[in-house]
Amino acid sequence: MAEKPLIQFRNVTKRFGDFTAIDNLTIDIFEREFFALLGPSGCGKTTMMRMLAGFETPTEGEIFLAGQDIVPVPPNQRAVNMMFQSYALFPHLSVWENIAFGLKREGMPKPEINARVEEMLRLTRLEKFARRRPHQISGGQRQRVALARSLAKAPKLLLLDEPLGALDRKLREETQFELMDIQEKTGTTFVIVTHDQEEAMTVASRVAVMDNGQVMQVATPADIYEAPNSVYVADFIGDVNLIEGKVSATGDGTFALHWRDGAEPLRVKSPTGFAEGQTAHLAIRPEKVTISAERPAEAANAVQGKVLDIAYLGNLSTYHVELPTGDIIKAQTANTRRISRRDYTWEDTVWLSWTATGGVLLAN
Amino acid sequence: MTLKTVTIVSAIALSTVAATAEEVRVYNWSDYIDEELLAKFEDETGIDLIYDVFDSNELLETKMLAGGSGYDVVVPTGSFLQRQIQAGVFMPLDKDKLSNFDNVWDVIQDRTARFDPENAYSINYMWGTTGIGANIGKVTEALGDDAPIDSLELVFNPANMEKLGECGVHFLDAPDEMMPAALTYLDLDPNSHDKDDLEKAAGVLEAVRPYIQKFHSSEYINALANGDICVAFGWSGDILQARDRAAEADNGVEIAYNAPSEGALMWFDQMAIPEDAPNPEAAHKFIDFILDAQNMAAASNYVYYANGNKASQEFLAEDVIGDPAIYPTPDALENTYIKGPYPQKVQRVVTRLWTRVKSGT
Amino acid sequence: MGRHRLAVLDGHWRRLVGELMRRFLLIAIPYIWLLALFLVPFVIVLKISLSDAAIARPPYFPQFDWAEGIRAFIAELDFENFLWLVEDDLYWKAYLSSLRIALTSTALTLIVGYPIAYGMARAPEEWRPTLMMLVILPFWTSFLIRVYAWKGILSNEGFLNQFLLWSGLASEPLQILNTTTAVYIGIVYTYLPFMILPIYAALERMDDSLIEAAEDLGCSRLSAFWLVTIPLSKGGIIAGCFLVFIPAMGEFVIPSLLGGSDTLMIGKVLWEEFFSNRDWPVASAVAVILLLILVVPIVLFQRNQQKEQESEE
Known part of the structure; x- marks a missing residue:
């Protein structure tokens, strides 16, 4: 252009x-x-x-x-x-x-x-x-x-x-x-x-x-x-999980987001720099969050929670998972199988995981 | 069938109501009675009086001819009355029910008998002449001291009218009054039914038409009294009312009424009872009440018109009985004419000519 | 068994008859309305127009008499009165003059009324009920009183002339009262609401974006008005014109109160036939012709509308 x-x-x-x-x-x-x-x-x-x-x-x-x-x-x-x-x-x-x-x-x-x-x-x-x-x-x-x-x-x-x-x-x-x-x-x-x-x-x-x-x-x-x-x-655009926290640089364009006391910081790669201790949001789309029964071995970020709600959209299902901290994170999976054979249901304890490049770190 | 029964029942119900509260309906000209008389009638007889007014013979006649007007006493003018009698509109009066009948004035009765043979259907209420009302100051200003204010020359001679046009002239919007006057001016029979005569009369009117501000049968009273116009050809009583209003207002306007010296039209307003009157009994009572000498005198003293009641004359005020404009001298009375009704075909010609005079078409 | 079938049949019949009755009523009511309020009076007037004037009560002949039968009655009727109307030029001159006055005053009412209706439709929404009220408000006073009030305004000593003299716009009073100009003023004033309301209704329904669309496609303000606003308010304009034209054509009160003796209108001629000549038959003939003059354009217009609609289907 x-x-x-x-x-x-x-x-x-x-x-x-x-x-x-x-x-x-x-x-x-x-x-x-x-x-x-x-x-x-x-x-x-x-x-x-x-x-x-x-x-x-x-x-x-x-x-x-x-x-x-x-x-x-x-x-x-x-x-x-x-x-x-x-x-x-x-x-x-x-x-x-x-x-x-x-x-x-x-x-x-x-x-x-x-x-x-x-x-x-x-x-x-x-x-x-x-x-x-x-x-x-x-x-x-x-x-x-x-x-x-x-x-x-x-x-x-x-x-x-x-x-x-x-x-x-x-x-x-x-x-x-x-x-x-x-x-x-x-x-x-x-x-x-x-x-x-x-x-x-x-x-x-x-x-x-x-x-x-x-x-x-x-x-x-x-x-x-x-x-x-x-x-x-x-x-405004689409569905998103927003997690607020304080940023600290861990080098190599990677930052740690301290989002809850006692919780493991989240790891995010970002092209833009952040000052030490700056407040920022991690924005991650639900389809970028993987849901599994066991903790995935290689995941950069993983949190455990309980299935609170399931929204069935036909081609997709959105899981609302409540973390022990009280936060709710949405994860989306493609329904490649028939619904009767769904792996998780209400009250199940599951792991949510995503990569360091899955989300975007946004300053306020 | 049921519908019929209901109608009959309601008709009976209505007639009972009418019987308990007796009423009489009178239809008279506007501004034509002392209203205290109306209250007096109700007090004396206990009959409810419903008093309506009209301002043209044509309106009254149409109601009468349509029938079912609901009025018990109406007051048409003589020439109209004659035709209405022929149409079968009225019932003969029962003179036995009129205790004051002997009060009537034979001079008037003789004349009204020409419309109403033997005065079988009607009794005179008021009468008067049609003539010239002049604002003395303005007319002398326009025409000089010897202005012919008692002559038809004043209103039918274009030379005079041209000068009077400036200060305003009104004529009655009534061909039945104006055509005979024009015929009189031409020295023709005012009652002529001849088409050529009528054409000539229309010619007289057309010649002065450009100087006439308006043809109207009541507006001239105020216009004359205010000084808005200087001459009106109209009814005697109306012009006398204008004279009195001007005098009361003290506005420097001096009005005089004169019956034309060439001959004046004399008219009579007659009380009559429609053939379908709901309450002829009460109608007779009302007429009898008016025939009372003192009542009749009170009415005349109020409206400045002469009446057809001989006995009332001793109760008339001096400025009524003594005014030759209201009660003409016997000589002047000789110099009047009475106009009969036009036959249908002649009426049509007259109306048509009148439209031509007014609109030029 | 036989009895049972009969009963069923009877039930069918009843339902059928009920249904027919219902349909009949549905169609009949508007026709009865038309018959009672328009056709019957018209036939009565028509019958009188074919009679002869007479000194009688009512003043025409023949009267219908059951004993003599309808044949004898009809034999007495003729078209004499209509011939009479043709012979005297007064009548067609009066019709023409009325037509001219009615058309002119309809056009004037449209010229005055359209901008008012347009202004009302463009006014902020919260003002509109008030504006509407102001248009309707004069109806709360008697029509006669309002026309009389105009006498006071237009007369030589009236408010208008006093204002003109005071402001120096005129050196002597203008003669307006008792002229045809006063008749136009009276008609425009009296019938203005009948013009404004249908046009307002049409304009108010109109989507503002239509004007923007027209401008967007290359129209100036004025051409957008001619090409879009006017055609879209056509229905209101036509309705308003009919509502003004029809009563103006037969108007009697306004010309007799405000017009001069030379203002020739058919309403006045009709009045004279009826009251002065007491010739009900000729008066009825005048009325029948007046009705035809009014009905023919309405029917033609209706037909045209219908055709237009059919071609669209």
Whole structure:
């Protein structure tokens, strides 16, 4: 990603009265990226998107699109289109007319409009529904009309506001792949706003995790998951065990985490350094924790506990294990066998173990 | 079948109620009685009096023709009464039930007999003339000291009206009054039913139409009294009321009423009992109460209209009986005419002409 | 055995008859409603319009007489009165004038009412009930009193002229009362809520993101309004226009209180036929034609709507 960024937020702040929605934010988005803004509701992700579309102006800072400051440009003159959460399809117009709406405003000649609309209908597999009104088609079809309409003008940047939120789970998963496919075919830069981490991880090439008007981490989905840079990101994305303690270096990039008086310190490898006695969290994903009846001989870390609860998820089972200290640690195993032959059950005493590289050590 | 029974039962129930609390319903012109008389009637007879008012003959007539109005005594004007009698709207009066019948004035009875032969269906309540109300100050200012305030010249000569238009002129919105006046101005028979005559009369009215501020049958009382307008062609009593209001307000407005010297229309408002009156007995009692000399005099003293009751004249106030605008001299009385009703076809022509006068269409 | 089967059959019958009755009632009630409140009065008026005026009570002929039978009765009816309406240009001039006044005042009411409805729909949610209340509030006073109040405002010595003279905008009082202008003011004022409420209902339902979507796709504020807001409030606009146009067409009170003697409207002509001429048959003929003038566009509109819907299916 050495090329020039398509979008640049430079020290952007947006305030609504006393409330700061975006707090001094700087971020770059590159051409042909599928970029996700992920965060809980109220984190400022929708405000960012609306500033890109032109429906909000930043209180401070600048936004560049292909090198041009777009803050003073009204929404109807931006090479940006948006797919609305509610789809915002015009109920008085047919599917065809909805898709042609933006093209007609451009003053495109009729034959070209026809060709472009047909192309969009083909792309979104809506040829058969061209004459229908929005209320005469299904939710999934409506979603595709909204997508076709926003893509029709071939924008430099397409904004998608919770595009799949209204669809049921199965349709949502199918549509995610369709979205990726279309993004690849058209080569358009997509910015998606979502609160659904799975969705963000699936579709996006890069994810920005946001909280309280600030970007916490921008990285590929894998890095966000495997190498979160903060307790917040680790906790927000997926399931995680967080163990707090004081760090002491043991050399060779390895640290000991003293987490309970009398308990054996935990051993963690970390690329970042820590001061002696600094408070830190060990974040370890449940699937990185191995469960066994006997203490494994080679394990870098092992603790003993009692099975408190078992969450059966079909393909996986999550074991909630209570340690003698009262802490609860989650461990996940793949259900490669039928459930009747499960090895552990409630109240069983088990050992949990993980390697020194299994978790990440995060400063507070 | 059951439904019928219920109706009969409720009808009986209703009539019993009506019998226990006797009431009489009277429908009269607005501002046309001393309200103390109404209380007096209830005190003397013990009958509940329901007194409603209207402000146009047309409204009353439509109620009468539709039937079932529920009124016991109504007060239409003579020319309307005549047609309503023909339509079978009224019941003959039972003179035996009217102990004060001998109080009536033969001079008036002779005239009303032309609408109501032998006065079988009605008895006069009030009568008056239609004429000219003038704001003396403003009219002399416009036309000079010799302004013809007692002549139709004042209101039908465009030369005069052009000057009066500035200070405001109202005409009655009643073709039955205005057409005969215009015919009189042309020296034609005011009762003419001839289409050509009526066309000519409409021509007179159209010629002065541009100077008329409004055609309305009651607004001129206030307008005249306030000095908003300087001339009104209207009913004698109304103009006299305006005169008194102006005098009371002491606003420098001096109003005079004159019956046109060319001949004035004389009209009569007649008390009659609808054929379907719920309580004809009480209706007779009410009419008899009004026929009482002192009661009738009280009404006239209050509304400034002359009445058809000879015996009441000794109780009339001096400014009523002594005012020739209310009780004209015998000579002046000779110079009046009575207008009969128009036949249906003529009525249509008159209404049409009146619409043309007012709207130009 | 035979008896048992009969009983079963009987039960079936009863259920069937019950079901039929229920369906019949369901369909019949709206029709009975229409029949009682619209058709029967209309037939009565129509019958009177085919009669002749007479000095009688009620003042027309023929009256239906059971003894003579319906045939003799119908033989007496004719279209004379309708011919009469054609012969005198007063009537069609009055219809045309009413039509013009009704159309103009409907357009004026729309021009005044739409921005108000739009403002209400865009107002913060907590204000809307108050605004709605303000629109409906005048109905708490008698219509007649409100029209009379306008006399006080518009007359030569009224508030408006006093204000104009005081502010120097006019050097002498404007003659507004007793002109057609006053009639327009009266109609627009009186029927404004009937225009605002349906448009407001349509606009309030509208999703704000539709406007943003239109802007996003290249519309200016104004073109978004024309291409999205107006079409989506079409239903409310049409309903509002009908609610204003229909009563304005037959309006009598407003022209007679605020209009001049030369304000020609069919309601006044009808009044004159009925009260001055006491010619109920001609008055009824005028009313029948008025009804036809009003019903025809409504029916055409309904048909058009139906077709549009069918083509969508």
